[in-house]
Amino acid sequence: MTAVIEARNLSRWYGNVLGISDLNLEINQGITALLGPNGAGKSTFMKIITGQLKTNIGEARIFGEKVWNNRHIFRRLGFCPEDDAFYEELSGFEFLAGLLSLYGFSSAEGEQRARQALELVELTDVADRKVRSYSRGMRQRIKIAQAIAHDPEVLILDEPLNGLDPLSKRRIIKLIKEFKNSGKTIVVSSHILPEVEALTSEIILIHQGKIIARGDIYFIRDLIDTHPHMIRVKSPQFRQLAQTLAAEDYVLKMAFEPLEQAVVFETHDRDRFFNRLNEMVLTLPVIIDEITSPDDNLQAVFDYLVGK
Amino acid sequence: MFFLLGSASILLALIIRFYRLAGQWTESGQIIFQNILMVFFLQFLIVILALFYGTSIVSEEVEGKTLPYLSSRPLSRASIIIGKYLSSLAVTSIMLVSTLLISYFILNLDRDFQLQDIWTIVRYALVLLLGLAAYLSFFTFLSTWLARPILLGLAFGFGWENIIQYFPGTTQKLSIVHYLKSLLPQYSSASGRLSFLFIRLEPTADWLAVLILVLITAVFLALAALLFTFKEYLIQD
Numbered sequence: 001m002t003a004v005i006e007a008r009n010l011s012r013w014y015g016n017v018l019g020i021s022d023l024n025l026e027i028n029q030g031i032t033a034l035l036g037p038n039g040a041g042k043s044t045f046m047k048i049i050t051g052q053l054k055t056n057i058g059e060a061r062i063f064g065e066k067v068w069n070n071r072h073i074f075r076r077l078g079f080c081p082e083d084d085a086f087y088e089e090l091s092g093f094e095f096l097a098g099l100l101s102l103y104g105f106s107s108a109e110g111e112q113r114a115r116q117a118l119e120l121v122e123l124t125d126v127a128d129r130k131v132r133s134y135s136r137g138m139r140q141r142i143k144i145a146q147a148i149a150h151d152p153e154v155l156i157l158d159e160p161l162n163g164l165d166p167l168s169k170r171r172i173i174k175l176i177k178e179f180k181n182s183g184k185t186i187v188v189s190s191h192i193l194p195e196v197e198a199l200t201s202e203i204i205l206i207h208q209g210k211i212i213a214r215g216d217i218y219f220i221r222d223l224i225d226t227h228p229h230m231i232r233v234k235s236p237q238f239r240q241l242a243q244t245l246a247a248e249d250y251v252l253k254m255a256f257e258p259l260e261q262a263v264v265f266e267t268h269d270r271d272r273f274f275n276r277l278n279e280m281v282l283t284l285p286v287i288i289d290e291i292t293s294p295d296d297n298l299q300a301v302f303d304y305l306v307g308k
Numbered sequence: 309m310f311f312l313l314g315s316a317s318i319l320l321a322l323i324i325r326f327y328r329l330a331g332q333w334t335e336s337g338q339i340i341f342q343n344i345l346m347v348f349f350l351q352f353l354i355v356i357l358a359l360f361y362g363t364s365i366v367s368e369e370v371e372g373k374t375l376p377y378l379s380s381r382p383l384s385r386a387s388i389i390i391g392k393y394l395s396s397l398a399v400t401s402i403m404l405v406s407t408l409l410i411s412y413f414i415l416n417l418d419r420d421f422q423l424q425d426i427w428t429i430v431r432y433a434l435v436l437l438l439g440l441a442a443y444l445s446f447f448t449f450l451s452t453w454l455a456r457p458i459l460l461g462l463a464f465g466f467g468w469e470n471i472i473q474y475f476p477g478t479t480q481k482l483s484i485v486h487y488l489k490s491l492l493p494q495y496s497s498a499s500g501r502l503s504f505l506f507i508r509l510e511p512t513a514d515w516l517a518v519l520i521l522v523l524i525t526a527v528f529l530a531l532a533a534l535l536f537t538f539k540e541y542l543i544q545d
Binding site (some may be wrong): 014047050051052053054069071072074075077079081083085086087099102103104146 | 372373374375376377378379380381382383384385537538540542543
């Protein structure tokens with residue numbers, strides 16, 4: 001079976017800056033997440049497969065057809081761009097109905113589809129308000145509405161959960177899953193692992209324009225867990241904490257920050273480390289002010305994976 | 309802002325009207341309209357309207373980051389440009405014709421209107437619309453070509469066009485305004501104390517002037533559509 005989205009030897013650079021490099025991948029029906037830090041090449045890939053950008057080398061196809069300058073493919077494609085940009089003077093309803101008119105729908109059908117899309121993203125109440133007056137969450141939802149209003153088979157969502165409050169995030173995640181259940185192909189980009197985990201288990205890790213791993217979430221988790229994590233604990237009894245935890249075999253290194261009353265642990269087993277820390281809080285007279293993970297961001301994980 | 313600019317012609321007509329009522333100006337309203345307001349329309353208003361609407365056709369979408377909403381729809385890229393051109397032309401035409409009519413009637417309120425007057429105003433309106441279409445087409449082309457088209461547009465509209473039209477011989481034919489002036493009788497047969505405004509015009513035949521203006525419009529619009537079809541526009545983060 002031919003993949004819905006295919007990229008063959010895709011390379012794109014901006015002057016001297018590399019966007020993506022020799023990227024090969026196939027994406028099938030369901031939700032696929034592109035995960036990578038900012039600047040990894042996710043948006044470049046999405047812009048190429050939605051016909052916004054040309055490739056320098058290679059080609060991108062959807063349903064076996066080239067994308068660049070192929071207007072016929074756009075009827076089957078919905079794109080939610082990353083930028084928070086709108087025709088601010090239009091109301092949410094006018095924005096959707098106007099864009100739907102570009103598909104050749106009659107005005108009655110366009111209006112009906114616009115109302116349906118507004119209902120799906122729960123914006124019916126504010127349909128007649130200008131987009132300019134929308135909150136960040138509403139703006140993100142109206143952007144998704146314009147991508148789904150014509151009922152496309154393929155949805156490309158560039159950072160759709162960016163800047164949303166937890167409730168809005170939950171709504172959007174639910175909506176995206178409903179689309180998946182109706183047999184559509186959805187590609188979502190994110191730089192936040194827990195967001196992606198809530199959406200799908202099919203993940204492509206992208207870094208510096210290249211795919212560095214692909215698989216389900218458990219594979220990626222295992223991959224990440226083979227590398228040590230840093231955990232910074234701030235406590236008035238930081239020396240006592242360090243003394244106790246130094247005996248544990250999963251604690252690999254410790255570094256003191258006496259001025260901050262903190263100690264940074266390096267461990268290859270976060271679960272055991274946190275279990276032990278919980279026990280200590282319950283059994284020993286220690287107060288913990290703060291726990292942070294200096295490397296608990298995707299950039300650090302990717303640096304480990306690429307051996308930096 | 310552009311409605312205010314359009315209103316400037318109405319204000320000018322009102323001032324002249326009051327000046328005439330005070331007995332300070334003896335020429336007829338028709339002559340004053342031809343010799344003063346048409347200069348304002350021809351050499352300022354249509355250029356500035358076309359410049360600001362035309363040069364923003366692509367740059368507004370790129371700078372506002374709204375271009376993906378249009379370019380991810382099942383439309384040919386050429387039709388996006390032509391559609392935006394036509395909508396800009398419609399808006400500017402309404403502004404232009406309405407202010408033209410109002411200022412004409414203000415200056416000619418004391419006349420008994422005849423069929424000839426209607427033909428005169430229709431002719432003025434058609435010439436201005438031809439000019440607007442040609443300038444808008446050229447500035448639309450600049451918009452698809454350059455990231456910052458406004459400076460070159462200003463230099464063309466108020467530099468090149470204003471200077472080259474006074475050159476003798478065929479050089480003046482390298483400006484759009486030359487063909488517009490050729491279609492207006494006052495530029496070919498100027499006399500009296502306002503005739504200094506019309507020096508050096510060596511008019512082109514009416515039919516040829518219309519043909520060239522239509523060709524300019526078609527060629528630059530086609531170039532704009534072609535360029536927009538094959539060029540990619542980078543939206544800066």
